[in-house]
Amino acid sequence: MNDISILTKALQHSGLRLTPQRMAICELLAATDRHPTALWIYEQLRPRYPSLSLATVYHTLEALVGLGAINELGSAGDGTVHYDANVQPHINLACVSCHRVIDLPSEHIEHVASEVKDASGYRLFGARILYYGLCPECQAKAI
Amino acid sequence: MNDISILTKALQHSGLRLTPQRMAICELLAATDRHPTALWIYEQLRPRYPSLSLATVYHTLEALVGLGAINELGSAGDGTVHYDANVQPHINLACVSCHRVIDLPSEHIEHVASEVKDASGYRLFGARILYYGLCPECQAKAI
């Protein structure tokens, strides 16, 4: 979840072109709470943009990651890369069985950030925090 | 970094067989501070075990992950899966300029883990916690 103008402005501000395909991808990223994969985005947009290419989706995601407008979370156990339109430090929780990823608010995570900063002397830009396990639904199924 | 007996005992305890190939993979995992990929392990062991198959490495890693003896970290930006023999909660800190990754111990991160567990109802297997920023050396260089 994100403001679409943040995404589109990031593209324009960097001299990248705002095509209908990219606009649609930004809309989708801004509107969803999910942590989509390239394929998921492609399938969502296919009905409205039948000519859309998966390669274009990959290109656009790569561009947005390069601009820091979205984060690349990596695999959630399904061998495909998930992206996160929420670049604020927060906790991601992935289920290794159903491969859904949810956001989790956390008090302690703010302490961790300052702990890291103070202990390391790094100038921090961001974080990708992914816990993985079995969600309650999949625990029930596994029994 | 890990105690090799933790890895080998995990295998034996689950009724899995302790073959020379698996023993060698466990040794390597226990001895390294890196976050190895299947291919890296394969290349390290090739000289000593010329007949070793990459498929066997994948099989063994899958087994160890299934037992919770090691963690699957997912892609580190290079499109291949990295594994972590250190299953203790810890923080990875990457410099976006010199691309080094260091481990950082953290008090607060343990609180976060229990916070996540309690708030979500997930059965947690592990975590990939990566902060990124500019290390002190690169900050000095950048000025």
Next chain:
DNA sequence: ATTACTGCAAAAGATTTGCACTAGG
């Protein structure tokens, strides 16, 4: 008018799988 972007198809990589043989328990 430029030149970056798109879409297609092919390529490149990583991981998984089927199967016959081998060896650990």
Next chain:
DNA sequence: CCTAGTGCAAATCTTTTGCAGTAAT
């Protein structure tokens, strides 16, 4: 023994790339 594990090769799947046509600025 018996069955899980190994190694090979082929298959599968995700992501990247080359290229010619298209369109944003």
